[in-house]
Amino acid sequence: MADLVASTQRGIYFRRSSLKQGLAYGVFADGKQSAYWEEPMTIAGIEHDSTALGHRVRDLRGLAGMSMRDLASRAGVSAGYISQIENGQANPSLAVIRLIAQSFGVTWLELFQPAPVRGRVLRRQDRPRLFSDGDLAHFGISQPPIGNVEVLVTEYEPGQGAGDETYTHGNSQEICLVIRGSLEFTVDGDTFTLNAGDSIEYRTSVPHRVTNVGEDAAEAVWVVTPPSVPVSRTAPTGD
Numbered sequence: 001m002a003d004l005v006a007s008t009q010r011g012i013y014f015r016r017s018s019l020k021q022g023l024a025y026g027v028f029a030d031g032k033q034s035a036y037w038e039e040p041m042t043i044a045g046i047e048h049d050s051t052a053l054g055h056r057v058r059d060l061r062g063l064a065g066m067s068m069r070d071l072a073s074r075a076g077v078s079a080g081y082i083s084q085i086e087n088g089q090a091n092p093s094l095a096v097i098r099l100i101a102q103s104f105g106v107t108w109l110e111l112f113q114p115a116p117v118r119g120r121v122l123r124r125q126d127r128p129r130l131f132s133d134g135d136l137a138h139f140g141i142s143q144p145p146i147g148n149v150e151v152l153v154t155e156y157e158p159g160q161g162a163g164d165e166t167y168t169h170g171n172s173q174e175i176c177l178v179i180r181g182s183l184e185f186t187v188d189g190d191t192f193t194l195n196a197g198d199s200i201e202y203r204t205s206v207p208h209r210v211t212n213v214g215e216d217a218a219e220a221v222w223v224v225t226p227p228s229v230p231v232s233r234t235a236p237t238g239d
Helices: 050-063 068-075 079-086 094-104 108-112
Strands: 003-007 012-015 023-027 033-037 041-043 046-048 129-133 136-140 150-156 161-163 173-180 182-187 190-195 199-203 208-212 218-225
Touching: 050 068, 050 079, 050 094, 050 108, 068 079, 068 094, 094 108, 150 208, 173 182, 173 190, 182 199, 182 218, 190 199
Parallel strands: 033 046
Antiparallel strands: 003 012, 012 023, 023 033, 041 046, 129 136, 136 150, 150 218, 161 208, 173 199, 173 218, 182 190, 182 208
């Protein structure tokens, strides 16, 4: 049962005793419900606990394998300021909040949500399209924040492919599992034809390319660790 905290012109606030950090809910005249914190710090109309924000930033930074100095450089602030945020001692601006979120590959609103404690399901129709190149479509499987591994699914129309005799990217371990169709790989001058169920592994510092040599569309799962190609995520396209 929620306890009444306050009644104001903005709304009626209730606390759920089962939730930590004094989280309260505001119920407004239009029937909508929003989350607020008893001891608020306001950013663009959202009130939250700075300690909870700090814990979330620290958790995401750990998942991303990022140092305070790295995060500070991306957010345009000092490492000391990042430390203050993580320890609940700073009141970051919305601009800094957005840059921190962008560094983790999440929306800024996700910084105010608790870290998931159970498995996260990604439905096929909800896969984010990362980028497209001609008749190739690349979709993200690993969900942000991206840590030490990136998993993609790529769909190839007949005759389409990627890379060439000189194409490399970083020095990561890359594994490709063909799940539909036939793909031809050329890795450092050696050529292999893979069918559904076959896989190949190599270092991304070695020249490589892939081509759909079948008559039908092909699909493959790519695993890259650590991620060596930054990608721009867009909204899910659906099927």
